Amino acid sequence: MTDTPYSIEMDVRDYECDLQGIVNNSVYQNYLEHARHCFLKHSGIDFAELTARGIHLVVIKAELEYKQSLKPGDSFRVSVRMEQVGRIRWAFVQEVIRIPDETLMVSGRITGASLNERGRPSNIPELEPLFEKL
Amino acid sequence: MTDTPYSIEMDVRDYECDLQGIVNNSVYQNYLEHARHCFLKHSGIDFAELTARGIHLVVIKAELEYKQSLKPGDSFRVSVRMEQVGRIRWAFVQEVIRIPDETLMVSGRITGASLNERGRPSNIPELEPLFEKL
Amino acid sequence: MTDTPYSIEMDVRDYECDLQGIVNNSVYQNYLEHARHCFLKHSGIDFAELTARGIHLVVIKAELEYKQSLKPGDSFRVSVRMEQVGRIRWAFVQEVIRIPDETLMVSGRITGASLNERGRPSNIPELEPLFEKL
Amino acid sequence: MTDTPYSIEMDVRDYECDLQGIVNNSVYQNYLEHARHCFLKHSGIDFAELTARGIHLVVIKAELEYKQSLKPGDSFRVSVRMEQVGRIRWAFVQEVIRIPDETLMVSGRITGASLNERGRPSNIPELEPLFEKL
16 A cells, blocks of 8 residues: 655756755755646646636745755655645645665645735645545 | 843845735744854854854754735844753744734744754853853 | 936845855846845835736846846845836846945846736836936 | 657646736746756756755846746646856756647746855856757
């Protein structure tokens, strides 16, 4: 009953590295966001299209643990698991894993909520099927 | 007994905003990092110079709570308080506060450690006086 | 008859530096854009507000000459001069000058145009007074 | 005698888009840089490793023409052709082409030079074979 989470593969780009010669801490949030949006799209939910419709998926909490640093030339995989936290809240449990040695570089838990056009918390019907699978 | 923490003022730059029309989540880590480095410099510790000497201050954990979103045209203040967590670990307690209405936008707790040239945890003599004040 | 161009002052932020230890080339486009938007706002034109109204100011050409590299700790000034190129085209002539030694780091010429909601070239009445001053 | 240039494929990431809902102008410089570094690596030249050795490949001029804007969900190809301009100067002629409709989005010409550890122009033996092929 293995349950391999959704993941995407990426490569470190040199411009993402800072003067320490490693990927800058903030860039991991970019990686995690991109993987989440790919996951949502894969599940039939287009972030940009939702935004254009006035529905905003917003991050309300981000927790990242930095284990090791990605360096120029590294390839890695970003995984996404989704957990429903409440009717209009959910959490993405994510990992950044270096390829090919399968080392965990960063683990993250990103909690989000959905807001309607008036900035009010609101459930998104499109997300329901996703939660049902959880 | 007021104890106003160190802080810097910044303005939102339009390129920092994403297609939701608000500052992208990852950018707050940039803001927090810049404020930390200014704080360290203000305290006599130059991040770039330390890096050049082979001493790496690294983030091992980042916890951010997003309360409200900064928008184009907003000005804000980023504060920095430092707490020693262990001999070679410390935490920066930070807030992003919108000006002029003093609304808390993001609160963060960034835990860091120092590594020597061989990537080993190592205390930094320059940080000692900072901790003594805590 | 001195004619000092509009300019803003900024500081290098460490996260803007790449593994060469200098500000990454692409970041100067961020600096130039921010200075242009400040210049427009100073002239009564709000880029974000125009965008929300469906009017898009777009860059059609960017020419940058990199003379010297900004480094961590540097302060600099970004100037903006505007030249009308056609009825719906204009050019921003910009310089990045290090403070306090007044060294030219980057010079740029950014050509832009305005598009209406349907993506068609369109003149913007708000820009007319700006051009008249030229 | 077709001569297909080296190219890499990439996808737009939502965080690269600004409040206009399109990829921010500065991000194309990131795309072009990443493609150049991949091209160099493919040719046996590692940018990060050169930097660590004190040899700096620097951009001295960037010319970009923006034809159309990449949007969320777009895939694209970035091509790289190299032209020797002088003994220590070269130009990268690059294109950003949207997939699958093969539309030219951005064309760029990036002129670079190599500097040794003392910041002096210096030829790089590793680049010679690349130039010989030109």
